[in-house]
Amino acid sequence: GVKKKIGMLPGDGIGPEVVAEARKVLDAVAERFGHTFEYAYGDVGAVAIDNSGDPLPDHTLKICEESDAFLFGAIGHPKYDNDPSAKVRPEQGLLKLRKSLGLFANIRPVTAYDSLIHMSPLKTEKVLGVDLVVYRELTGGIYFGEKGRTKDGAYDHCTYENFEVDRIAHLAFQAAQHRSKKVTLVDKANVLETSRLWRERVTLIANEYPEIELDCMFVDNAAMQMIQNPKHFDVILTENMFGDIISDEASVIGGSLGLLPSASVGDKTAMFEPIHGSYPQAAGKNIANPLATILSAAMMLDHLGLVNEAIEVRNAVNSSLKIGMVTEDLSKKEGYGTDRVGDFIANCIA
């Protein structure tokens, strides 16, 4: 067995409940495969502001820095919803985590599960067979450029350097080698200079992967094609702001946000996070769907090189879907509690 340090950042809303279920699953994996997972818990988001005035306390950042990987629940609380100008806000914790830890690539697979296709807002023939992954640049662009006010206005600077484009482009092309060998670069190269830079660099890098087809698409067109013809996409590569929009758009086509995991990787540690939010209305009710967090834990296992372990977790999730051992959001009947679903999956593995 191996020994790994795993950070746990449950965060706000349903975060603690879904992270608790993923923990059960990780414990079952450790037990079954003889690994040792050392966990360290830290506050982040609104709960961290409440406890210490800081959405990302130093203690939490240190846990992450020292981890081989960490799981992140969700952040956000309604009390911050109406004032995006507030000095201290939960999402600053997330942005600072990304930047401080150099988590430059956000990886978001979107798979349409056959058994959930009836829940998709799209017609079945559009969404059946969708299997794509977004590689979103996460530490550059307009998110982290200089920003401020002038006498009568405001500004945000979007900048990209070659190396920032290159490193995530390589990840996307490498991923494409194990998939259907196609990368779609999403940009706005007919208007933006940063997008022209992306296109140049990515076209250069594509030469190093002669078996991969590179397809370039303007972001407005991509927003249309994602609805009109989502099967067009396999690996999507894009900058930070476009990735935020396109990956969220993609996330609803499968029918349930409750199943979508994500990874944010850098050169050192990596973060794994369900893409749903803190969903405060559901907090404390034992109704939150833990599957996206459990699948995020599976991505974490893959990242740690524990590939068979990840397969076990995914198989267990598929079993829970097959027999209907799922929470109410996925169920035609009453639905099971968050904890029951987690127990079932952990038991499948044990």
Added chain:
Amino acid sequence: GVKKKIGMLPGDGIGPEVVAEARKVLDAVAERFGHTFEYAYGDVGAVAIDNSGDPLPDHTLKICEESDAFLFGAIGHPKYDNDPSAKVRPEQGLLKLRKSLGLFANIRPVTAYDSLIHMSPLKTEKVLGVDLVVYRELTGGIYFGEKGRTKDGAYDHCTYENFEVDRIAHLAFQAAQHRSKKVTLVDKANVLETSRLWRERVTLIANEYPEIELDCMFVDNAAMQMIQNPKHFDVILTENMFGDIISDEASVIGGSLGLLPSASVGDKTAMFEPIHGSYPQAAGKNIANPLATILSAAMMLDHLGLVNEAIEVRNAVNSSLKIGMVTEDLSKKEGYGTDRVGDFIANCIA
């Protein structure tokens, strides 16, 4: 009758064919209502580059400046598709028109026509009854900020001034007064300073319209809601780049781009344009759908204060849909030619 100067910029691909049909319809309106429309034609886009080396020749700009309003077909040619870094490109003509003429508000209504709902990629219950309009800021933001290269990178600056936000916000709130009294501001105020400026200004302006409800939504969430629950939206107000993405996304939910018009208005003249592109594969085949351009002409008539005339045009379009006098893209059978559809609508009015 009134006298109006109308610019005609057919542009590329199917542009000339669809503009020709809108011209027939405008002629029928002039005849029936005793108006005089003086037309002036100018080149724009790829055809203008071919003819003069300039995507927006001075002659064309002058026609637009002197017009009460002008109709724009489409621009773009496949020979420019693979090189968004080319020095001279068709879309520069469009961007320069917007900027030179101060066309600061792009207005894009999206209506789901009952008879076309079967063509929507979305399930019927999602899209039935959708009736929204996007107010996109068109002469500011990252499109027109400083842009360039550094030694190892590139940058684009996004800036907004108060007056740029205020003037389009007023248009959006005024539009909401004639609709269901709700404005959704789409921004990214949890990350961008320009978005925080938008939220502050728009919240201030909302006070002047106490009967209108203002709802603020992050752009990533808006991209999801547009698929998940498009009926949530009525008037959408947003900045240039987000408007580009969200309005294109919205345009596919109704089932056909071939019916969607747009207006780009400023303090002086205004431009009217189908939202579909130049669709070069269809050019010269008499199969292009002229309805979006004809409905753009209807928006033009409204803008010129010819409200009853606009209603006549819309009624005629509805008749053509009802009896199936439509081009092949909308038809279960063979479909009629572009010219036949235009003739039918002109005849309805005459």
